[in-house]
Amino acid sequence: MDKQSILEVRGLNVEFETNDGVVHAVKGIDLDVKPGEAVAIVGESGSGKSQTTMAMMGLLASNGRARGSARYRGQELIGLSERKLNRVRGEKITMIFQEPMTSLDPLYRIGRQIAEPLIHHRGMSAKAARARVIELLDLVGIPNPERRVDSYPHEMSGGQRQRVMIAMALANDPDVLIADEPTTALDVTIQAQILALLAELQQKLGMAIVFITHDLGIVRRFADRVYVMRSGEVVEEGATETLFGAPKHPYTKMLLAAEPTGRKAAPPAEAQVLLEGRDVEVVFAAGGGWFSRSAGEVRAVDHISVALRQGQTIGIVGESGSGKSTLGRALLRLLPSEGTVRFVGQDISDADKRAMRPLRKELQLVFQDPFGSLSPRMTVGQVVTEGLKVHEPSLPARERDRRAVEALKEVGLDPAMRNRYPHEFSGGQRQRIAIARAMILKPKVVVLDEPTSALDRSVQKQIVDLLRDLQKAHDLSYLFISHDLAVVRAMADHIIVMRQGKIVEEGPTEAIFDNPQEPYTQALMAAAIDGTPFREGVVEA
Known part of the structure; x- marks a missing residue:
């Protein structure tokens, strides 16, 4: 294994059993993430981006199966028992999702939800976990964390809920943070704030980030390296500036050219x-x-x-x-x-x-x-x-x-x-x-x-x-x-x-x-x- 890689994927395949037969979602891909690096996986819906990381985390749907290798610091994750996986995910490798309202339980206060991985993985007392949660909320820029720790998800804005998800993911100081379309549903200003926050936290904590998105504008500003996926395969990979400056694969060129263009003329002043x-x-x-x-x-x-x-x-x-x-x-x-x-x-x-x-x-x-x-x-x-x-x-x-x-x-x-x-x-x-x-x-x-x-x-x-x-x-x-x-x-x-x-x-x-x-x-x-x-x-x- 490459000693510089914290996460190494080789020949990863993901398949799903469906009524129409086997669907091959990920087809033998290779991927590397180094400590402290920001790696983007880009591609359109159905390209296999999310299923790649879900397979690493052991989070595939019940009809899915993974083959190949995904190693975290040399430890094989594919096929690992649920008990052993739980020692890695939520502590060493954590994940934030696109829509926080589907990830946060509406019946529980956010403080309790953020405290859960602290209590589970570190054995913290409820009092110590609450103090740590307030620190985390302050770290991710939630105003008045001492008060907001007792808020319910519906009492927070979309940007604040995403910050709560980031706080939960950071609770145990992970080595790798997987961010699956974390800004797609957010306004441009909130999106910029969340990305700047992730970049700041990465620099401060030294963690690696795997960023899954279809927004190439974000990728160019955030990632060190990029993997471009299409139909379950990696069609191009390279340093961000190299890939954007001189894309080789036709699909990458198509993605880069997909920005809406043209300008609409105003109607005549006398229009009804x-x-x-x-x-x-x-x-x-x-x-x-x-x-x-x-x-x-x-x-x-x-x-x-x-x-x-x-x-x-x-x-x-x-x-x-x-x-x-x-x-x-x-x-x-x-x-x-x-x-x-x-x-x-x-x-x-x-x-x-x-x-x-x-x-x-x-x-x-x-x-x-x-x-x-x-x-x-x-x-x-x-x-x-x-x-x-x-x-x-x-x-x-x-x-x-x-x-x-x-x-x-x-x-x-x-x-x-x-x-x-x-x-x-x-x-x-x-x-x-x-x-x-x-x-x-x-x-x-x-x-x-x-x-x-x-x-x-x-x-x-x-x-x-x-x-x-x-x-x-x-x-x-x-x-x-x-x-x-x-x-x-x-x-x-x-x-x-x-x-x-x-x-x-x-x-x-x-x-x-x-x-x-x-x-x-x-x-x-x-x-x-x-x-x-x-x-x-x-x-x-």
Whole structure:
């Protein structure tokens, strides 16, 4: 074994027994991690990135099996008994996951959850473990750790929950930290904070980090070396700057070229205003909790005015909790609001469900998570034509099917697939299905709420291209809500920047990106496009 490697993988294979036969998820890969090194494993969904590390940790699903070798400081992990594995994982090798809310138990306070590995691996008393937990919360930048130690996961923001997961992973001073897409669901500023925190902790503690991601921008700023995976195989490996500067494999070149490009022209100044909000306000009742501005209410949208013209795309950006999605739903009259909302000149501010129903086909919404918004019990054909049954109930079944075929073709899907179910499709295909469901009704306005955030970069580019093509073909107007500024820049001709329910800054896209005036906007842009590395060099063991 290479004495310099703390983790060495040779000929690792991962297979899963399924109803359709054996699925070969990882195909004989080799991988090395040195002490104090940051190694990135990149590739699209299904490439085998996560299964590689899950196999090392003995965390494969019950129908999975691993073959080959994965050694930690010379100790073979593949085939190791559960009892012996538990001496390594959680203490020497730890892991943080993409979505902390699925990893944190909602019924237990965070202090208890962080203390668990301390009590289990080190035999600490509850009192000593609590003191260590407060130290860890302070280390990862949680404010008021003495108080927040008793918080429940739902009482914390997404960025804070991810910091809690990092604190839990660091509890026993591990040699290797595996971070599996730890920033994908976070806003750009929070993402930058988490990555900077990991880099700082790595330098301070001297641990190695294995970083799994599909975001190459993060990789370039964070990793020393990169492994590129595709279909279970490593297709290219090398030092980060070498790989980015002179990629050799066509797949690596494709990934690097997958950034959404192009700029959208603004509509004519005389273009009709389709959807307009004046002094829109949304207030939610609250109990005077952590995020309330005052006891009793949260002002999610605070007197905002916006006018969307025909053929225009307004990008709404800001961090989680800024009110982006709430504003979009208020303008669609999907939740109560104060102020005035007009659609094609008609005041719909006080329209009830019955009055809104005829307008719904012209005001459509596409969600962030297509899997959550598509009924698993309905075929794709049924999902796409569901709106037609509501808005055109007299339409014959044959005509509905014809329109479904047309809609699926328009979004780039094979209509022959319309008798399949949503779980049989990839994330990008499911988002196309969700778009087809909206487009079949021939809407005037579509609110797109984070429609690409859960997708791989190359798939994001495809969806952006599709949305632009549909807009051009049907003269659509979009409200595009996102925290991904690269996608927003490619989609929108006008930007609204929101923070704490208010508009901080707005204007033409290029003006906002090239010359932001407000400090908050400047911070957003810096977090998204700053090329400064989060870490410099390799920490020696």
